[in-house]
Amino acid sequence: xxxxxxxxxxxxxxxxxxxxxxxxxxxxxxxxxxxxxxxxxxxxxxxxxxxxxxxxxxxxxxxxxxxxxxxxxxxxxxxxxxxxxxxxxxxxxxxxxxxxxxxxxxxxxxxxxxxxxxxxxxxxxxxxxxxxxxxxxxxxxxxxxxxxxxxxxxxxxxxxxxxxxxxxxxxxxxxxxxxxxxxxxxxxxxxxxxxxxxxxxxxxxxxxxxxxxxxxxxxxxxxxxxxxxxxxxxxxxxxxxxxxxxxxxxxxxxxxxxxxxxxxxxxxxxxxxxxxxxxxxxxxxxxxxxxxxxxxxxxxxxx
Amino acid sequence: xxxxxxxxxxxxxxxxxxxxxxxxxxxxxxxxxxxxxxxxxxxxxxxxxxxxxxxxxxxxxxxxxxxxxxxxxxxxxxxxxxxxxxxxxxxxxxxxxxxxxxxxxxxxxxxxxxxxxxxxxxxxxxxxxxxxxxxxxxxxxxxxxxxxxxxxxxxxxxxxxxxxxxxxxxxxxxxxxxxxxxxxxxxxxxxxxxxxxxxxxxxxxxxxxxxxxxxxxxxxxxxxxx
Numbered sequence: 001x002x003x004x005x006x007x008x009x010x011x012x013x014x015x016x017x018x019x020x021x022x023x024x025x026x027x028x029x030x031x032x033x034x035x036x037x038x039x040x041x042x043x044x045x046x047x048x049x050x051x052x053x054x055x056x057x058x059x060x061x062x063x064x065x066x067x068x069x070x071x072x073x074x075x076x077x078x079x080x081x082x083x084x085x086x087x088x089x090x091x092x093x094x095x096x097x098x099x100x101x102x103x104x105x106x107x108x109x110x111x112x113x114x115x116x117x118x119x120x121x122x123x124x125x126x127x128x129x130x131x132x133x134x135x136x137x138x139x140x141x142x143x144x145x146x147x148x149x150x151x152x153x154x155x156x157x158x159x160x161x162x163x164x165x166x167x168x169x170x171x172x173x174x175x176x177x178x179x180x181x182x183x184x185x186x187x188x189x190x191x192x193x194x195x196x197x198x199x200x201x202x203x204x205x206x207x208x209x210x211x212x213x214x215x216x217x218x219x220x221x222x223x224x225x226x227x228x229x230x231x232x233x234x235x236x237x238x239x240x241x242x243x244x245x246x247x248x249x250x251x252x253x254x255x256x257x258x259x260x261x262x263x264x265x266x267x268x269x270x271x272x273x274x275x276x277x278x279x280x281x282x283x284x285x286x287x288x289x290x291x292x293x294x295x296x297x298x299x300x301x302x303x
Numbered sequence: 304x305x306x307x308x309x310x311x312x313x314x315x316x317x318x319x320x321x322x323x324x325x326x327x328x329x330x331x332x333x334x335x336x337x338x339x340x341x342x343x344x345x346x347x348x349x350x351x352x353x354x355x356x357x358x359x360x361x362x363x364x365x366x367x368x369x370x371x372x373x374x375x376x377x378x379x380x381x382x383x384x385x386x387x388x389x390x391x392x393x394x395x396x397x398x399x400x401x402x403x404x405x406x407x408x409x410x411x412x413x414x415x416x417x418x419x420x421x422x423x424x425x426x427x428x429x430x431x432x433x434x435x436x437x438x439x440x441x442x443x444x445x446x447x448x449x450x451x452x453x454x455x456x457x458x459x460x461x462x463x464x465x466x467x468x469x470x471x472x473x474x475x476x477x478x479x480x481x482x483x484x485x486x487x488x489x490x491x492x493x494x495x496x497x498x499x500x501x502x503x504x505x506x507x508x509x510x511x512x513x514x515x516x517x518x519x520x521x522x523x524x525x526x527x528x529x
Contacts, residue, residue, distance in 0.1 A: 115402035198405060203436040203453070209504040212516040217369050219504050224368040226502065226522040230402040231368065 008055040010068030013076050073260070080266035086160070087264060089153040094252065096146035100184075103139040104241060111191070113237035115230050118193035143185050150181050162265040170258040173251055180248050187240040193233060201236070202228060370521045376400070379484040380412065386426060386485060388416045391442050394428075396487055408432070410476050410487055411442045411449075419461060428487045429462045430474035437505040440473065449473060461497065471509045472497060477527050489524035499526035 040048070062068045079087075110129055112121040125132040154174065157163050163171035190201040205228070209219035224231035336344075380394040391411035399406035409431040415421035429449070433440045438453035448465070449458040456467035463472045472495065477488035492503040494510030501519035503509055508517060 115405050193405070199438060203438065206437045206505045209517075210506040213518065216504060216507065216517055216520050220369045220520055220522050221366060225371070225373065225399075226520065227399045227406075229399045229406065 008058040010058060010062045011072060011075070014072055077260060077263065079264055080270070082267040082270040083264065084267065086156045086267075089149060089156050090259070093146060093149040093153050094256075096142060096149050097248065097252070099142050100139060100146060101245065103135050103142065104245075106135055107139055108241060113191070113234045115193065115233050118191065118233060122192045122194075143188060147181060147185055150178055154178065159268075160265055161268055167258070167262055167265075170255060170262070173255050173258070177248060177251050177255065180244050180251070183244050184240060184248070187236040187244070190233060190236045191240065198228070201232075368522070372522050372524065375489055375524060377479070377481075377486045377488045379481070379486050380410075381485055382483050383414075383426075383480060383485055386412055386414045388414045388418075390444065391429070393442070394487070398490070409439065412478070412485065412487070426478040426480070426485050427461075428476040428478050430476060430490060432474055432505060434464065434469040434471045434473055434492075434505050435467065462493070463495070463497065470506060471495060471503075474502065475499070491524070491526040501526050 058068075107125065110121060110125045110132065112118055122136070125136050127133075157171065157174065186201075186204055189204075190197050205219050205222050208222060209215045211218065220226060222232070222235070223229065224235050376397075378396040380396055381392070386392055391413045393409060393411055395407050395409050397406050398408040410428040411431065412426055412428045415423055415425040415427055417423055421427070431439045431441070431449075433451040433453065433456050435451065435454055435456045438451050440449045440451040440456065440458065442448075443450050447460050449462060451457070451467065451469070454468050456469040457465050458469070458473050459465045461472070462475070464470075472493050474490055474492050476490055479486050479488065490502045491499045492501065492509050493499055496510070498510070500509050500514065502523040503517055503519075507513070
C-alpha cells in the first residue's frame with residue numbers, strides 16, 4: 001500500500017497477531033544488506049534524506065516521549081460491528097466546542113466586559129470589524145448547535161444503552177459536561193448586554209433564587225450583590241471565558257480517555273457473534289455479551 | 304506506602320530472629336511513627352496549607368458580595384404636588400450606581416389613600432419589578448391594574464396579586480419627604496397582607512414559614528418599621 005509507506009514507522013498500524021512480523025508491504029526501507037550495489041547519486045541521497053526527514057523528526061520525538069504506543073493504540077483501536085453515523089455525535093459536539101473556543105478567543109480581543117461599553121463593543125464587532133459579524137455569528141449560533149448536539153449525543157448514549165457497565169462513570173462525566181455547557185450558554189447570553197440578554201439574565205438569576213434556603217444566596221453570588229450591577233457582567237464574563245472552559249477541557253479529556261480505554265458499544269440491535277466452541281443456544285442467549293455490548297478493544301468488561 | 308509495608312520492611316531488615324525486635328516492627332524504641340510516615344504527614348500537611356492559602360482568599364473574594372450591603376441611597380423624584388391618591392405617576396430613578404441606564408429602575412408612586420385604609424400623608428412607591436421572575440410590569444390606567452408582559456401576572460391597584468404566576472405582591476420602595484420633594488429609598492418586599500418584610504428576589508414567597516425557607520439576605524436593607 002502506497003499510503004502506508006508515507007506514515008512514519010512509529011505510527012503505522014500495528015500488525016495483527018500471527019500475520020508475520022508486521023513489516024509493511026511495498027518498498028522495503030533501505031538498509032545495508034538490501035541496498036543496491038551501485039552508489040546512489042548525490043541528488044538521490046539528498047532526496048532520500050528529505051523523504052526520511054519527517055519520519056526522523058517523529059522518531060526523535062517518539063524516542064523521548066514514547067507517545068507512539070498511545071497514539072497507535074488510540075488511532076487504530078477497534079470499533080464494534082454496526083458502528084454508524086450516530087456514533088459521530090460526540091465528535092460533532094467536540095468540534096462545536098472547539099469552534100466556540102476559537103471564535104470566543106477572537107471575540108475576546110474586541111469585547112469590553114463593562115456595563116457601559118459592552119453593547120457598543122458588540123456593535124463595533126458586528127458593524128466595523130472585518131468578518132466580525134461572521135465570527136460573532138458563528139459563536140452565537142454555534143452555542144445553540146453545541147447544546148443541541150450535546151442532547152443528541154446524550155440521547156444516542158441512552159437509547160443505545162451505552163451508559164451501562166463499565167461506562168457509568170463516563171455518563172456521569174457527560175452529565176457534568178452537560179451542566180457546564182448550559183452554564184456557558186447562560187453566562188454567555190448576558191455578554192452582549194442588550195435588552196434581551198439583560199432581562200433574560202434577570203429572569204434566569206431569579207429562577208436560581210427560587211431554590212429554598214440557598215437560592216437567595218446563590219442569586220446574590222451570581223449578581224455579586226442584591227441587584228444586577230457593574231460586577232455582574234464581569235463576573236459572568238470571567239465564568240464564561242475562564243472558569244467553565246477550563247473545567248470543560250479537563251472533563252472532555254477524561255471523557256475521551258474513558259472512551260478510548262473502554263471502547264464503544266455495538267448498537268443494541270446487533271447480536272454477539274457465536275463463539276467458536278459449540279454451546280447450547282440457551283446458554284448463548286443468557287450470556288453477558290448477549291446485548292452486543294462487548295468493549296471494542298477486546299478486553300472483557302471486568303478488565 | 305502504607306504503615307503496614309514499613310513495618311514489614313523493618314521486620315525484614317532486622318534479619319536475625321534472635322536479636323531484639325522493635326515492637327511494633329519497623330519502629331525504633333519509643334517511636335510513635337516511622338521517619339517515612341512523619342515526612343509523608345508533614346509534606347501532605349504543608350501542601351494542604353499551601354493549597355488553602357491560595358484557595359481560601361480566592362473563594363472569599365468571590366463570595367464576599369453576598370455579605371456586603373451597599374450605601375443607602377435616596378433620590379428625589381418630584382415635588383409632593385406631583386402625586387395624587389387615585390392614580391400612579393411613573394418615575395425612573397437610579398437603584399444601582401455607576402452602571403448607566405442598566406442601573407435605573409421604575410417605580411409607580413401615589414399618595415396614600417384613606418379609602419384603602421392606609422395611613423394618610425405617606426407616599427406609596429410600587430416597584431415595577433414583577434414578583435414572578437422580575438420582568439417590568441406596567442400600570443394600566445384603564446384597568447387600574449399592574450400587568451406583566453412576560454407571563455401574564457396581574458396585580459391590583461395596591462400591587463396585590465390577582466392573577467397569573469406571581470407568588471406575592473409587587474415590591475415597594477421606602478419613601479420620605481425632604482424640602483417638599485418626595486424621595487425614594489431602599490427596596491422592600493411585602494407579604495400578601497402588604498406587611499413590609501426585607502427585600503426578596505422575584506419568585507420567592509414572603510410571610511409565614513417562607514421567611515425561613517427564603518432567608519433574608521445580608522445584602523438587603525431592613526424593612527421600614529410599621
